[in-house]
Amino acid sequence: MNTTKKIMPCLIFVLMAFIQTPHAHAFCGFYVAKADAKLFNKASQVVYTRHENKTVISMSNDYEGDLKEFAMVIPVPSVLQRSQINVGERALFEKIDAYSAPRLVEYFDPDPCYQPNYLETQSASRRQTVMAKGAVDDRQASSFGVHIEAQYTVGEYDILILSAKESDGLETWLKQNGYKLPKGASKALRPYINQKLKFFVAKVNLEEQSKSGLSFLRPLQIAFESEKFMLPIRLGTINAKGPQDLLIYILTRNGLLESTNYRTIKMPSNMDIPVYVKDDFGTFYKDMFSYQTQKENQRVIFTEYVWNMGWCDPCAADPLSREELRKLGVFWLSDNPNTRTPNGSRKMIPRFGGAVPVTVTRLHVRYTKETFPEDLFFQETQDNQNFQGRYVLRYPWKGSANQCPQAAQYFSHLKNRQENEAKNLASLTGWDLHDIREKSGMNDPNTYKEPTWWERLWQ
């Protein structure tokens, strides 16, 4: 069959949707919404699990085009055995995304005149989308210096492990076997061939796919040992139009993960912002991400979440269970749940009962060939402080300024606070401060105004 296939190397994506009914938790705010992967159209998602030199990489495949055209090419350090390749569950990506997504929490100001006034939480929902790509085939390989090291069918995928002597031969062979390579593929493949890496090439086995009855592609997982703690992204930039988003969830035993060859910084977090953002938290986060990325000349990786996998506070979604973690490659968890309680934890997941020896670091990077020329290299640091993207809404008390002397004071304080919230929002997103004030109702003539000195004089 002369199908034209395209090689669009390993890009991955998912969008998620969730409806949460969070439990009220007074101290840490109510979880109301999250900004998950679905907001970012072209976002690929990878779960990278690593301890010592043992590595499991799970790549989400939310490819939505013609399955015949799907293909994925990844450089790997060695010829993988059949048992090193697995087809995982897509739902796990949705879970880990939901668990680690930046979140909005809300508080309600108490009645300054008397009693506290607790209100209910609300929830927000989302859903998702996706994309991915890649491609390949076999036959008469050796005349091009291409050697098929192994060939497997795993789930709905046909997988080849190739080695090549030179990239032109590999390119020619792939082309002759019906793959339409993007321009520049040969050049991009060459350094990997020179480093004697193998190529993991996957395409969809249509027969197996129809047997499975699934309407989507499941994530591919590979397990291997390598001293190199890296994620190849260069191939993904060959035919990319414009910047791409990549979400990497790194599961390790100890501390925060960071890149050793790019700047990794924490996303600005824990800031009060105007309450109207609640209606469109997604837009807020998307704009903030773009603005912050621009501010750093697009040469930065943002840390969006670092937390022990045993708990969360507040929870955007439940942490993953031991079984789910194991499916994502966490091989070091014993069967006996660790019942140790982390200091300062306020919300335990009963199923877990406390910290587990797994830390998740969620990194979000927007990259182009120009700004991220080299593959990503990582290191595990000794920083084990939790971090989350958390944005706070504080609802004003709805009483009147004349109700009691404290109320006037409260409103005077509220005005300053709202001004600060507006400024925070402007500095996070680059939005126009006047618009923000307008939308927050701060310019509304009915809102409370600080009395002038003469009004106070003869009050």
Add this chain to the structure above:
Amino acid sequence: MSTASIREINQSLRMLDARVFQILSLFFLLCAGLSSWNFVIEWKQAVLCFASALFTQAMFQVIEFHRFPDGKKPFNWMSPWITSSSLLLLLKSTTIWVHPFAAFVAISSKFFFRIKGKHFFNPANFAIVISLMLLPAWISPGQWGRTPLLIFFALSAGAAVTSRARTTRVSAYFLTFFSLMLLCRVLYLEYELSIWTHQISNGVILIFAFFMISDPKTSPYSTFGIILHTLLVSILSMYFIFFKYEPNALMYSLFMLSPVVALFHYFKPNIKHA
């Protein structure tokens, strides 16, 4: 103002310790890092680190004075200041005592590891290697953005030029060898050149070149010695980076080769300061 007094001012400017420029350059970086580049370090850690380094230096100077009452020297505050700055710029930790402890280790190493009265480990390098191995500390080689690097490069180069010729040569030789080796690898593997420029614009390489390997107290005296030393450090670093995937390769390489320089001086004692 008479010509004589202008000449005098010029003279004293030239005499001004090159380390004053180093101190200013490092101080600028530190302030910028603390205020706007999202370094993990907090000001409390910085204060404790400086205090610990200065105190340790004072303590050892007092001890030395008691042992050798004739050799009284003025309090040397510059060396511990520069060492603390380097530690704060390179070493990361979320534990408050790591930096002051590292500073103590750094300054102590000057008084413990000596051959013929001269210390042979760069104090910051020594403390960093010990901290990486034993303490909850790490280096973030990727923490430097590109824009501040240009300013830093200009400042450091300026400081180097005004300083002693030998120090400058050490930095220059090292940067040349190291970047050429990286270039060779990029060309050999047929990577894009942008990968090379990305690799060499790393802040750790520049701090290492200008403030560590070029330390006048611990680097070789002769041109031949400098070339050999910087070449060996570069080669060993390449080995650690590309065969051991060690992100802190430079620190370990200099640490391992420092005793070699000391031995060289020991057996060639007649070589004088260049």
